[in-house]
Amino acid sequence: xxxxxxxxxxxxxxxxxxxxxxxxxxxxxxxxxxxxxxxxxxxxxxxxxxxxxxxxxxxxxxxxxxxxxxxxxxxxxxxxxxxxxxxxxxxxxxxxxxxxxxxxxxxxxxxxxxxxxxxxxxxxxxxxxxxxxxxxxxxxxxxxxxxxxxxxxxxxxxxxxxxxxxxxxxxxxxxxxxxxxxxxxxxxxxxxxxxxxxxxxxxxxxxxxxxxxxxxxxxxxxxxxxxxxxxxxxxxxxxxxxxxxxxxxxxxxxxxxxxxxxxxxxxxxxxxxxxxxxxxx
Numbered sequence: 406x407x408x409x410x411x412x413x414x415x416x417x418x419x420x421x422x423x424x425x426x427x428x429x430x431x432x433x434x435x436x437x438x439x440x441x442x443x444x445x446x447x448x449x450x451x452x453x454x455x456x457x458x459x460x461x462x463x464x465x466x467x468x469x470x471x472x473x474x475x476x477x478x479x480x481x482x483x484x485x486x487x488x489x490x491x492x493x494x495x496x497x498x499x500x501x502x503x504x505x506x507x508x509x510x511x512x513x514x515x516x517x518x519x520x521x522x523x524x525x526x527x528x529x530x531x532x533x534x535x536x537x538x539x540x541x542x543x544x545x546x547x548x549x550x551x552x553x554x555x556x557x558x559x560x561x562x563x564x565x566x567x568x569x570x571x572x573x574x575x576x577x578x579x580x581x582x583x584x585x586x587x588x589x590x591x592x593x594x595x596x597x598x599x600x601x602x603x604x605x606x607x608x609x610x611x612x613x614x615x616x617x618x619x620x621x622x623x624x625x626x627x628x629x630x631x632x633x634x635x636x637x638x639x640x641x642x643x644x645x646x647x648x649x650x651x652x653x654x655x656x657x658x659x660x661x662x663x664x665x666x667x668x669x670x671x672x673x674x675x676x677x678x679x680x681x682x683x684x685x686x
Contacts, residue, residue, distance in 0.1 A: 410541065411601070413608035420588045421609035422616060425640055427669045428647035429624045437646040442628040442639060446473050448565045452480070455534050456488040456523060458565035463515040463551070463558050468506055475505050492520050515553040519562075522550050534566050540573050544600070556599040570634035574610070574641045576602045583652040584644060587669075606644070610637050 428434050444450060447465050452458050461480045468476045482502060483491055491499065499516065500509040526533060533543055540563055547559035554562070560575040567573070576599045585592050585602055592598040610617060617636050621628065630636050651659050651670060660672045 410604050413605050417588070417590055417605050418609040418612045420590070421606060422613045424588060424647070424669060425609075425617060425643055426620055428643050428651075429620050429626065431647070431650075431670065433650055434643060434646045435624060435626060437650070438639065438642045439627050441646075442569075442626075442642055445569065446477065448561075448569075449477075449480075452484050452565075454484070454488055455566040456519075457484050459519060459523075459533075459562040460488070460491075460516060462561035462565045463519065463554060464503065464506060464512050465561070466511075466553070466558060467508060472506070479503060479506055488520075491516060511553045515551060518550065518552040518554075522547065525550075533563065536567070536571065540571075541600075544573075548596070555596050556603075557596075560599065560603060564638075569638040570631050572607065572635055572637050574603050574606045574637050576600075576606070577645065579648050579653060580645065584648045587652060606640065607637060610635050610640050 429438075440446075448458065448461060452461060457480075460483060464480065464483075465476060479502065486494075491502075494502075496513055499513045503509050503512040506512065523533075531538060531543075543563055544556060544559040547562060548554055548556045551559070551562075557575065557577055560573055564571060564573045564575050578599075581592060581598045581602055585598075590602070590605055592601050614635050617640060618630070621630065621636065621639060626639070628639060630639055658670050660669055
């Protein structure tokens with residue numbers, strides 16, 4: 406399971422930018438972005454121990470949006486106990502803690518193998534929170550050595566450990582299966598697709614960083630992006646909520662001619678199809 410960075414084309418960068426520009430102007434997307442940008446419900450800044458933050462990233466797997474409050478309660482309990490105390494607990498005690506989330510064995514295995522990886526990194530002098538440590542190498546190592554993890558979980562773990570604005574764009578399954586086709590981006594098969602998609606999105610943000618910051622101001626998003634950071638976290642949220650609100654379904658407002666149609670939502674193609682369908686009935 407490897408993922409070497411390959412060239413991201415100007416076409417891919419342009420398509421990502423155009424979709425971000427369109428999605429950022431949708432009121433429902435903006436509402437979700439503003440609600441989760443500065444203080445994310447899944448990965449709150451109140452958790453200060455990076456080990457617990459990486460644990461939270463893994464334990465969020467297979468937890469639906471409807472269960473976010475239940476998940477938050479479990480994470481608060483884990484944080485209150487502390488990472489070292491969690492490791493000292495028996496499997497039965499840990500199973501009781503994570504039972505509200507389901508899959509107790511998977512979550513316990515994740516915790517224990519995460520601890521093993523962190524001990525190994527510490528012996529090797531690797532600090533996963535350091536910006537100088539290669540995100541590509543750490544994500545690859547994490548995905549290969551933590552049980553129950555994958556590229557997408559590893560990406561999330563590194564983001565939570567380093568902070569929202571570290572430059573990593575986590576990619577979930579829907580961004581691979583729904584967003585990439587909407588952008589006309591071809592991905593390799595298997596888990597490595599999450600890394601290739603991350604590379605494309607991050608390259609697009611860095612190539613069009615000034616333009617993307619202008620979109621934040623143009624659409625008056627009430628978010629705080631550090632001056633010295635690329636707007637990767639903002640782009641992640643714009644795309645993930647566009648995916649959730651318009652591609653999971655998909656929304657009847659979505660144009661079927663994407664990615665050739667740059668407007669994507671409420672375009673003239675959709676209007677013509679609606680009128681044609683009306684004439685046939």
